[in-house]
Amino acid sequence: MGIKERKSRHKEDLRKRILEAAKKLFVSAGYEATSIRKIAQEIEFSPTTIYLYYKDKSDIIYALHQEGFLMLRQDFQPLMQVESPFERLKAIGKCYLRFALTHPDFYEVMFMMKDPMKYLEVNCVDGEWEEGERVFDFLLHTIRDCQDAGYFSKMDTVQVAVQAWSSVHGLCSLHVSGHLKSMMEVVLKEDDQERMIEQAFRVFVHYLELTK
Structure with missing residues (x-):
């Protein structure tokens, strides 16, 4: 597997981890109580990393919806x-x-x-x-x-x-x-x-x- 393919897979895997963590928090804690920072803590990344994929938490919940x-x-x-x-x-x-x-x-x-x-x-x-x-x-x-x-x-x-x-x-x-x-x-x-x-x-x- 080439460097390009590995980077693409890494991005997709991280995107899935973000969505899975957000879904867990949205359902257990509620949408209002969930922040980008809490989602980042759940996957042990910085909030900045999440912003590379989604502009805000409303963007994340709609991605889950889709x-x-x-x-x-x-x-x-x-x-x-x-x-x-x-x-x-x-x-x-x-x-x-x-x-x-x-x-x-x-x-x-x-x-x-x-x-x-x-x-x-x-x-x-x-x-x-x-x-x-x-x-x-x-x-x-x-x-x-x-x-x-x-x-x-x-x-x-x-x-x-x-x-x-x-x-x-x-x-x-x-x-x-x-x-x-x-x-x-x-x-x-x-x-x-x-x-x-x-x-x-x-x-x-x-x-x-x-x-x-």
């Missing part, structure tokens, strides 16, 4: 091959749930923290949100295919998509925030969150099936 949506979109990609639109819709829901269970820290940054959206408001023209729109467009396209197959035929496409997303997001946010675990332990005297989420998702899918 990376999370890229991961989610890559998870969705194979689902394009599912011919049955309703089966594809169910697969999207399961994939979304699995992403939240596997990457709760990314999920919190992407869907539960306000700060990346504030970055969008300030820095993106006309509120453009390319990475989020690509993911939502895949859901919209699947809903339209479902309508062509006879599902949700008398309902507005966007409203159905928002309802489907918000229903699954509710399960995910309860899990990520810890509310689901607490409720299950206190009320239900059990702690198998994944089983509870799977059962709740099946109830939601059954409701969707009744709309045909």
Whole structure:
């Protein structure tokens, strides 16, 4: 490996370390309580080093936001091959749930923290949100295919998509925030969150099936 390639790999590795440290602090301590200096301390570099990669912490949290949506979109990609639109819709829901269970820290940054959206408001023209729109467009396209197959035929496409997303997001946010675990332990005297989420998702899918 040449000098140029080693330098490029070093830069990419350091960028990943910065993002990982920032994600950890944003989720554990909160965005406002996290500073560039604290991120630098986490990776044992000077704050000046971080400024070579990101202009401020809002730039860092938006980079995490983008990376999370890229991961989610890559998870969705194979689902394009599912011919049955309703089966594809169910697969999207399961994939979304699995992403939240596997990457709760990314999920919190992407869907539960306000700060990346504030970055969008300030820095993106006309509120453009390319990475989020690509993911939502895949859901919209699947809903339209479902309508062509006879599902949700008398309902507005966007409203159905928002309802489907918000229903699954509710399960995910309860899990990520810890509310689901607490409720299950206190009320239900059990702690198998994944089983509870799977059962709740099946109830939601059954409701969707009744709309045909």
